[in-house]
Each structure stands twice: as structure tokens, then as C-alpha cells.
Amino acid sequence: MTPRQNRQRDRAGRGIPEATVARLPVYLRALTGLQERGVATVSSEELAAAAGVNSAKLRKDLSHLGSYGTRGVGYEVEYLVYQISRELGLTQDWVVAIIGVGNLGRALAGYGGFASRGFRVAGLLDADESIVGQEIAGMTVQHIDRLEDIIAGHGVSIAVIATPAGAAQGVCDRVVAAGVTSVLNFAPVVLSVPDGVDVRKVDLSIELQILAFHEQRKAGGPDGLASLAAGDAPPGAKQYVETVEA
């Protein structure tokens, strides 16, 4: 962390911990749910339960935005929705392009959670000639050649990459060169980008693998029958595959 960021840390609005930022959207969702049900105020205990976190953590998170609660009462739902939205930058629209219109790209194009949070999809792009021209979620798929035009023309600042793994880095380089400074990557590769560009990754199979790890643990862990034979074999022992399958 730079000294500059450090200096601003005490003041609400800057220096919000990354862990807190990651939870704000969860709080926001819980709050909009309460709002729709006509709830006017909520205590940290109730909101924390709805968001699935510890109430002290919730209060500390919110305290980073400022003192928006009333002791003895709780938080005003509508006001908190506004403050969190503002902090997250959702009081303005963000223009998004989706590159790669396979199964996942289609799902993303039709995903309601984007539009409802101020994310406007400016274009769907693909390299496959048989997909270009198709109408998906009310939009016509455009050829990847038009990438730079669309980014510049619509002021796209966030690119969603849903291409095959092999194409992702190339696409990423192009969108960054065209001025995009935030990338949401669904392709199973590690993207490298210059400083100043943010990348977030969503990998469906990684989440499943983490679940498998814990699932295995519940069932007795990896040190079962197999590892007695193979687990402590020294590096260079080539027969481990056969051993575990024997």
C-alpha cells in the first residue's frame, strides 16, 4: 500500500479493505430484498444473518463507509442501499462488452443481474462466422474484428471474456490496448495485463474442485488405502499411478 492511500485510510470513502469491498454487494442484495418487502430499518444482527456473516464484521464493514447507523435502532434500509451503491460505483452506468458467445457467453448475455445493477451490455462479439449475426438476448452478435470500434464507440470500460482458453490472452491484449481497464475473465487461463488494469476471474471448475477437496475430507481424507502405498514414495518413483489403481 502506498503512503498516499495510507494517509487517506481514516477517512470514510477511501482505503476500504478489499475483503470489505467483496462483501458490500452481498449486503446490497440483502438490503434490496428488505426494501422490496417494505422494511424501513434493520439491525446489524438481522442484516448480518441475511447476508450470512458475523454481525461485528458487518458493522465494521459499514463503519468504513461512514457512520450510517443509529444506536438503539439500526440502519435505515433505503439510505444504506444508496450509500453502498454509491461506494460501489453503481449510481452510474458501466458499459460492458461480452467477448465469446458460446454457451457461457449466451448465459451471460441473458443474465438479468447485469442490467439491474447498472451494467449495460454494449456488444456481443465472437470470432465464429456461424455465430456472428445471430440474435441473442435482443442483441446481434458482431464480429470480433469490430472489437476496437465498439469499445471506443460505446465507451466500454469493462470487458467480459468468455472465449475458449486459447483465445483469451489475445482478446485480453486487444481490449486493454483499446482502452478497457477492467476485465472479468471466465476462460480458464491466467491473464497477464499491464499495471492499472484489474482482472477478476471466475472459474466454474475450480469451485467444484474445492468442494471435492472438502468432500473427500469428510469421507476420510486422501490418506486412505492408496496413500499407504504411494503417498510417501520418493520423487522419481514412477509406479504411483499403477499403485493407486491396483
Add this chain to the structure above:
Amino acid sequence: MTPRQNRQRDRAGRGIPEATVARLPVYLRALTGLQERGVATVSSEELAAAAGVNSAKLRKDLSHLGSYGTRGVGYEVEYLVYQISRELGLTQDWVVAIIGVGNLGRALAGYGGFASRGFRVAGLLDADESIVGQEIAGMTVQHIDRLEDIIAGHGVSIAVIATPAGAAQGVCDRVVAAGVTSVLNFAPVVLSVPDGVDVRKVDLSIELQILAFHEQRKAGGPDGLASLAAGDAPPGAKQYVETVEA
């Protein structure tokens, strides 16, 4: 403490940090990539670069699995692939059911990353009569009424929930009652489950919101024109919306 004692403690003691577990799939992917290119050994520096992490962190992560490297040489790719796979529980098959066959469910059903890692999809289920019976990714969509049959019949241990938000908790309760102990949730709700059941969440719009936060920061942060008027207004000030739009 000797390295050997240390290894026994970690391997026997389930001491693998959650942060490490979350990175193992990334290492595994990088390693299989190297394997396909015929690379036999790799140094922590090279592998770390491929995985996008610090090399010391990589070495520490791998040390939790045991001492599988050779000083002065590096790690044997094939052996490491096997050890990580074993630790993650990927040397056995996991049976998965996908509930909710909307856009996202379809994308998941066709996602290659599942099958290639030992995750077998035993069924696609939906409540919508017009979807039931459709053929998707080589499977016939079944009615949600058959949920319990399918879970018991195929030994499903992991459920993937891709339903609308409103249906997710109900589906979750049913799959848990039917014996599922791991849930991957794509619905934008916080699921509550009994102890012993793991839930992981993937939320597409949360990732975008986090990007928006950083994007806004690059552009000057939320403390711009608006917040000078409204940002520090006390709770109870009702005119904040008008203020920010004025």
C-alpha cells in the same frame, strides 16, 4: 524439527490452509498444460509464473502436501499432477446433479471443465414442464420431482444449483435432505445449510460490482461532486437522491 516429521504432521494433520486449497486447482491446470507440452520438470519460479503467483507462496503451498521437489532441479511435473489431484480428491469420480436448466444451467451442462476433472453429471433437473424432456448436452432434462430418486440412485454428492433466486433455498433443503453434502450455488441468495454441508457460491454480478468499485476509484473515487453535498450528510437526511442528481 526435521523435514520428515514436518511432512508427516501436515499430511496426517489435515493442516492445509484454505487459501492453499483454493490455489491448488490453478497449479494443477498450469501443470497439465506443461504436461501436454511434454515438459518433465519445472522449477517453482516457472510454475509460479504460469499460475500467476509468487514463487515462495507456491513452494509453501506445495510444502503442505509434502516434499515433492528436488533441490537444484525443481518438481517432476507428472508426479506433482498426481499428488495435487490426489489431494483435491480428483483421483476419484464425483457425481453431480445440475438443478435449474435455464441459460446458465445449459452452459454448465455443456461445460467441458467438469468431465475432464472427474465430475460426472448424473442429471439435469428443472421444474418447468416446457423444459423437461429437452435434450441438452446429450442428456434429457428430468422433472424436479425426480430429484430424490436421482440423488439416491446415482449417488450424487454434489449439487449445482442454477435456479432462480426464489427457488434456490427450497431446492437446497431438498438436496441436503436427500444426502448431498456439497453445494455449488449460482443463485444470488445466501443459502443456509446444516453443519457438515459445504456451500460455495459463484455470483456473476458480484464480480462485476467489485470491478466497478475499482474502476470508479481509478476515475477519482466516490468522493467527487456528489459526496461533497451528500456523502457526509447525517442519517435521516432524506434528500440524498435529489442532492446527488442536482
Add this chain to the structure above:
DNA sequence: ATGCCTTTGTGAATACGCGCACAAAGTGAC
């Protein structure tokens, strides 16, 4: 106004994760 009750905001303690830097361990040349 006073006192009781509720709930926030936060200091303090603890746990966790990260990365530097280096000793230990292994390889290969001669």
C-alpha cells in the same frame, strides 16, 4: 429530566496469509 433498554462503533486480542531472504540439499564438472 431521568433511567432503562437496545444497538452501534471500535479498541484489543487473535488468527491468518504473504513474501523476503537464507540455510539446507541436491546436481554436475573436474
Add this chain to the structure above:
DNA sequence: GTCACTTTGTGCGCGTATTCACAAAGGCAT
């Protein structure tokens, strides 16, 4: 065998995150 070189495995310090626990603050009844 010995020496130079490479790379692992990890001790250590530092910063961040989480949780507890409580004083301070506000509401409300009387």
C-alpha cells in the same frame, strides 16, 4: 572428493482480517 551452482523448504516479520466484548449513544417510557 570437492567446489560451484541451482533450487527447494521454511523461519520470520509484517500487514490484514476476524471476532470478542464493551463503552458510548440514541430512543422511549414515565
